[in-house]
Amino acid sequence: MALGSHHVLGFSPDAKLFAFINDQGILRIWDTDTNELKQEYTPNLQLSGPCTAFTWFIAGSVSGEPTEKKFKKARKLHAGSTKDEGAIYLALGTSNGNISLYSYALGKIERTLKGEGHSGKVTCLTQDDEGHLYSSGEDCQIIVWSVADEKQLSSWSVGTEKPYSIVYSKISKNLVVGGRQIKIFSTASQELMQTFTGHTSDINLMSFLELDESIEYVLSTSRMERIICLWKIGKKGRNKSATCTLLMEDVAHCLTSHVDNDRNLRVASVTRSGVIHVYLIAVENIKAEKPIKPKLTIEIASDSATVIAPIPAISVSLRHSAHPQELIFGYGNSSFLVFERLKPNFAEKLQVLIRADPKLLYLTQGKLSRKDGKSGGALKTLTPIVNEAKVDYKSTVTVSKKKLKAVEMPMESRLQNLNLNALPGGVAPQAQSKVQLLVQALHSKDNTLLRSVLHTHDTKTIQLTLHKLPVPYVGPLVNELTQFMQQKRMNVEYAVDWLKILVQTHSSQLMALGSEDLLNKFGPCIGIIEHRVNCLKELSKVAGRLDLLINQIKRNTDEDNLNSANVLVYEDNDSSDPELEDEGEKSSPDDEWDEDIEDTVENMEQDSEDNDESENENDDDSDADEGEEMDT
Structure with a gap:
């Protein structure tokens, strides 16, 4: 089954079982007839890594004597399994690039195929009729595995595009590989036979079908398109178009x-x-x-x-x-x-x-099963059985329950307990976990409840809450913190406190996701942080200049209170003498000064008039003398 954008799933060949791998890499198997969850397998993340791809196969259809003997031995070990159940296996591909065989009869990993494997995670698995498994990985390699010999046989490269889906054609015995293009390789010679071009994004799902003994088709769809393309497998060729589109x-x-x-x-x-x-x-x-x-x-x-x-x-x-x-x-x-x-x-x-x-x-x-006296499969609880005769009491004095009496508190103690005011020397209240409120807020997506939980700077409260937070809620919490970082400064401060402690507390779970999944989770958050850090240099310059201006304004406006007003005011009552006032009234020097100025101006005007008259007389005399000279 191909690797989808959100999950990996597939029915068994007889459609009686259904397998599903969730985002955490946990495998779950249902019975389609009874709608019952049969098995749930959680891989060891440190050794094998989460499951990323799988394919069903039946032990009877796989050739090879060693494999048949091991399958029969596995059926004997599982006493409660039937013959059909014991023959059902799942080939699991992990993020570490290894292939493991999961036995439905035993409910666990029976063995792991030997070989170098893929350098990245396995993206898809398929099988042929000869007991061979084909796996594709993010390292752009196709690896052929032998189930009978439990080892890697060969491998070849498919180019620079990562393959995300592969299917096996039974008639032509070719392997159809889906990346950005569809490439058909010969399994015998590992040669590229055909190339189909038509999708604009990575192909994540493919299905093979045959009309008769000579006509083969392949259906494909990509992650970002709403179409299904039908391709006809034929002779050699490149860049062929689709036969039809759905x-x-x-x-x-x-x-x-x-x-x-x-x-x-x-x-x-x-x-x-x-x-x-x-x-x-x-x-x-x-x-x-x-x-x-x-x-x-x-x-x-x-x-x-x-x-x-x-x-x-x-x-x-x-x-x-x-x-x-x-x-x-x-x-x-x-x-x-x-x-x-x-x-x-x-x-x-x-x-x-x-x-x-x-x-x-x-x-x-x-x-309903509880009312009937039967506990459901998902609601089973075990009550410990304790023999009171064999209980070892640590105290030498044992008191039976019948002799215990209810202790009544006096009224004075009750009134003291009602005092809500803490004493000045009392102990500070301890931080409490808010994990239940946080889980409820993430489930219901209630912004009010979520803000009431996240609006705290108490480090102990944040540590206790994140330490008890279940792993499936780490992803939704990261998304909510990313939205908080896009809001006001107060919400950004709360989000940074929670995000820092979240990375420290759940570092092992976050590292198990892989580099790409981890980047997809924290990509928006990292982008917001980088954007704010880029503005930090300019903001620091502005803050420094504003501080200089404010300090300068304060120095100019602050004045000394001692110089702002008169320190001492003295009034002399004896300075007002009535005799001096009378004399001042009788003779005012200002009036005399004005009279002198007027006399001076009049004298100057009189002198100027006399000078003008004398000049005129002299001019007449000079004219008369000149006339006498001319007559002579």
Whole structure:
């Protein structure tokens, strides 16, 4: 099964079992007939790492005597298993690049295949009819494994593009590798045979189908596209186009296909929004003229009397031999799943199924089993059995419960306990954990409750809360802290305190995610921190200049209070003498000065007039003398 953008899942060949790997790398296996969670496997993160890919295979279909003997031995060790269950195995690929074989009969890892493996995580696994496993990894390598010999046989490179999905073609015995392009390699010569180009992002899902003994097709879809492309495998060639295209309303998380007895191609996909699309195409009408829309769309909704909420579909399968005309699908979430079989009604374009919420259904079954005196599988509790005769008391004095009497507190002590004012020399209250409130806030996404929990600078409270916080809530908490860092300065301070202690407390769980997953989690947060750090230099310059201006203004405006007002004021009452005042009234020097100025001005004017008259007389005399001289 290919590695999806959110999870890895797949049905067994007979569709009686369903396996699912969640984001933490935990493997869960359900029985599709009884809707019961059969097994849950948590890998050792230090030794093997989380599971990233898997494929089902049956022990009877694998050739090789050593493997058959080991499978029979495993069935004998598991006394309660049937013959069919003992033959079912899962090949698990881990983030460390190793391949392990998980036994459904034993419920554990039976052995690990020997070899160098991949340098990165395994992205996809598939098998052929000769007992070989093919694995693809992020190191752009394809490795061939022998299940019988439990070792690595060979490997080859597929180019610079990382492969995320591979399938094996049984007729031509080629390996179809999906990266950004679809490449077909010969398993015998490891030679590139064909190349298909048409997707704009990484291909995460592929499905192989055969119409007859000579015609083979491959269905593919990518992570960022809402289309399914159908490719015909033929002779050598490069950059071939798709035979036809199928439309979807959202990105696909599951893809399956089947050719029925009437030579009709049936394709089913589950989108990210939880809707199932079913396509019915006649083999003769497969053309590349225009995209094909789904023949039937199936949606699932809850049967609540108050609120009608959609229930997302998780997976769908068309490849099961028991009922070839039906499809089996599962809906719910990663913890509570319900499986059903349905015969599609192609007379309607939209079919809405009203079903009970799987989570409420599981809880109801648990309550009913408790009333009947039986405990459910998920609600089992063990009560320790203690023999009172063999109890070793540490104290020499033992008091029976019958002799114990209730101690009544006097009224004075009760009144003292009601005093809420702490004494000045009392002990400071200890920090308390807020993990229950934090988990409730992350579940309900209540901003008010979340702010009440995160708005604290108490280091002890933060440490106790994060130390008891379950691992599945670390990711949602990082997302909420990232949103806090995009808000006001006060929220940024709270977010930095929580984020620093979160990294210190859950460092081992965060390191187990891998470099890419860890970068995706903390990428937005790191970007915000870098953006704020880039502005720190300019802000420090502005703050320094403002401090200089403020200090200068303070020095200029601050004045000494002693110089701002007169220190001493003296008034002499004897300075006002009435005699001096009378004399001042009789003779004022100012008036005399004014009279003198007026006399002076008049004299100056009189003198100027006399001078003018004398000058005129002299001029007349000079003119008369000149006339006498001219006569002579």
